[in-house]
Amino acid sequence: MKQINNYIDSVFQNHYTHLEEVISSIKENGMPSISVSPSSGKLLTMLISISGAKNVLEIGALGGYSGICLASGFGKEGKLTSLELEEKYAELANxxxxxxxxxxxxxxxxxxxxxxxxxxxxxxxxxxxxxxxADKENYENYLEYCIKLADSEAIIVADNVLAQGSVVDQEVKPKRYTELMKKFNEIVANHPQLESILIPIGDGMTISKVKK
Ligand code: SAM
Structure with a gap:
């Protein structure tokens, strides 16, 4: 999985400006290097521009890497609301x-x-x-809130759903969030209000459309 993702990142480079600076600023501020991968970010941009979404909610801002990818998809017409636990992180993202x-x-x-x-x-x-x-323990709760807040046919994307391959590969050491992600994926796949797929990009993303 790592090899495939490195290949995708190297061939389909994310050319949006400012992203390298975001990565540096996260390091300089002693924050964890857990932004989405470049190709996951590119996928977010493309999903927004293809769907025409203009009113975006992000849960987990860190230093603003995914925020810039999301905003790059809606250009000058959209609005991003971002939820972040840490004041300091939200300031840097802003x-x-x-x-x-x-x-x-x-x-x-x-x-x-x-x-x-x-x-x-x-x-x-x-x-x-x-x-x-954001925190994996609350993914299920976040999903239900997103559905409550969703326009008809809204899109919900969740990151890290493959837990670095450990949801499927017995040879990968289980992560703290492996079982949580397995359960979350089952919920997303079988949710009566969602039509969903999982894409093995970055650490894996589920993409759901809220049914009419
Ligand atoms: N989306 C960001 C990006 O790709 O640039 C990375 C987000 S990082 C993986 C997870 C973020 O969720 C951290 O900034 C963390 O502080 C935040 N977080 C953790 N628990 C949270 C909570 N209960 N409420 C809001 N944010 C939380």
């Missing part, structure tokens, strides 16, 4: 989105995402694209 020219199109809600999601439901907010990339 800085990086501003440097990339999306400063006035992004807003960050800090604190536990479950609280922010409850508030968005209370405020009757609606989104047409969701990206789940």
């Amino acid at each position: 800085n990086n989105l501003s440097k990339a020219g999306f400063g006035d199109q992004v807003s960050y809600l800090t604190g536990p995402a479950l609280q922010s999601l409850e508030k968005l439901v209370e405020d009757n907010k609606r989104f047409d694209f969701f990206f789940i990339d």
Whole structure:
């Protein structure tokens, strides 16, 4: 899986500007290097531009790498709302989105995402694209909130669903989140309100469309 992903990343390079700077800024600030892979980021951009999504919700901002990929898909017309636990991370992400020219199109809600999601439901907010990339323990809860907040035919993407191959390959050492992802994938695959597929790009992404 690693070899295939390295090949995809090297051939289909992600040429969006500012992404290298984001990676450097994450390192400089002593934050973990757990942004989406370049090709996963490119897939996010393409899904947004193909679907025409304009109102995007991200769960898990880190330093803004995926945020820039998402915003690059909607150009000047879209809006990104991003949920992040850590104030410091949201500040860096905001800085990086501003440097990339999306400063006035992004807003960050800090604190536990479950609280922010409850508030968005209370405020009757609606989104047409969701990206789940935060604590794995809450993926199931995040999925249900996304469905509550979704426009008809909205798209929901979740990252890390292959747990570095450990959901299927007995020779890969199980990760902390292997069983969580196995269960999450079953839920996504069989959810009555979703039509879904799993793409083995980066650490694996599920892509779901909310049924009409
Ligand atoms: N999507 C980012 C990217 O590709 O650039 C990477 C996100 S990183 C894998 C996961 C992020 O989720 C971290 O920044 C972490 O602080 C955040 N996070 C973890 N638990 C959270 C929670 N309960 N609520 C909100 N954010 C959380």
